[in-house]
Amino acid sequence: MTCQTPLPRRLALRALYTLLAITLLLQCAAHAAAPLARTPAPGFYRFMLGGFEITALNDGTLGLPVAQFLTNTTPEKINQALADHYLESPLETSYNAFLVNTGTRLILIDTGAGNLFGPRLGKLAANLKASGYTPSQVDEIDITHMHGDHIGGLTTDETMNFPNAIVRVNRRELDYWLSEANMAKAPEGNRGDQKGSYRRAMAIMAPYIKAGRVRPFEGEAELSPGIRAYQSAGHTSGHVGYLIESQGERLMVVGDIIHVATIQFEDPTVTIAFDSDSRQAEQERIKEFTRIADDGLLFAAAHVPFPGLGRLRTKGHGFQWIPVNYSAGQ
Ligand SMILES: [Zn+2]
Structure with missing residues (x-):
């Protein structure tokens, strides 16, 4: 005698097994298919300098056609030097600013590009918040120079992004970029000493000037x-x-004496098309690099890969870049 399960029960069991198999499959599929997070890495890096808290803030990265922009060299040399570092032009380039909490005041050095150069930049405000501060807490902004990628974050649509801050800027730099006469002489274009840079500088500074918040030195x-x-x-x-x-x-904090770490440390005679006076910029770079190397100084740069912090040693006719050792910041 064979023991046969009644037909309805067999059907019910088969349906149950099928359901279990589907559930298992779905679970496996769900496990394998975690969606890509696609959130960027945190754009701040923090350490103590004596009693000051320093926070490097990233404004984003942008591909720069450096083989085209670097001067006093050749595109062949640039492409070879980049290839030696497993890199190529356009080169993904960091845009960094630096926040100093002295214990009594919050001081930001440069502000990133704001909305001037598209969505790859302009992340400073979000990274400032991620680092634990708000723009309204900033007491003072010290500007290295008035190119758009350093002052663009000050203003959005004629509104001050740092409503409680005073802005400190070298008088010579302020007068230069706010001069209608200089703008009239400048060629058309949007970079370096071209008309667009003057127009941007004037628009960005206007609300702070109107509010009496610009204090030149x-x-x-x-x-x-x-x-x-x-x-x-x-x-x-x-x-x-x-x-x-x-x-x-x-x-x-050296501002823009260097733009391309893989090229200009080793050969500081290489200049960039955005320099107002490339010969003077070259001499200044060599002078400051020599001081940094001789004194073992820690330095911070706007366009050296984030967090843009390290030291230098002299090497051959140039310098060797020594990035900071990572610190979790406790
Ligand atoms: Zn810059």
Whole structure:
């Protein structure tokens, strides 16, 4: 005698098995198919400099056609040097700014590009918030120079993005970019010393000037205890850097004396088309790199790969770049 399960029960069991199999399959599929997160990496990096808290803030990255923009060299040499580093032109380039909390004041050095250069940049405000601060907490903004990728974040649609901040800028730099006469002489275009750069600078500064929040300084000056501006002309005529010092520790924020880390440390004679005076910019770069190497200074740069922090040693006719060792920031 064979033991036969009644037909309706067999059908019910088969349906149950099928359901279990489908459930298992779905679970496996769900496990394998976690969607790509697609969120960017956090764009801030924090460390202590004596009693000051320093936060490097990333404004984004942008592909720069450096083989075309770098001067006092050849595209062949640039492409070869990039290939030696497994890179190519256009080169993905960082745009960095630096926040200093002195314990009593919050000071931002440069502001990123804001909405001037498309959605790949303009992330400084979001990264500032991710780092634990809001734009309204910023007391002061110290500007290295007035190119759009350094001041663009100040203003959106004629509105101040940092409503409680004063803006410190070298008077020579301010006068240069706000001059209608200089703009009239400039060629058409949107980069370096071209008309578009003047137009942008005027529009960005206007609400701060109107609110009485722009406080120019004369070249070398201590802007607040532990933060001193120094002359660094060449990239622009009023370009400055800032030497930050707390409890004997020093950091030099050098602005745009360098744009392409893989090329200009090794050969600081290479210049870039955005320089107002490329010969002067070259001499200033060599002078500052020599000082950084001789004094073992930590320095921060706007376009060196994020967080843009490291030191230099002299090597051959140029310099060797030594990025900071990673710190989780406790
Ligand atoms: Zn720049």
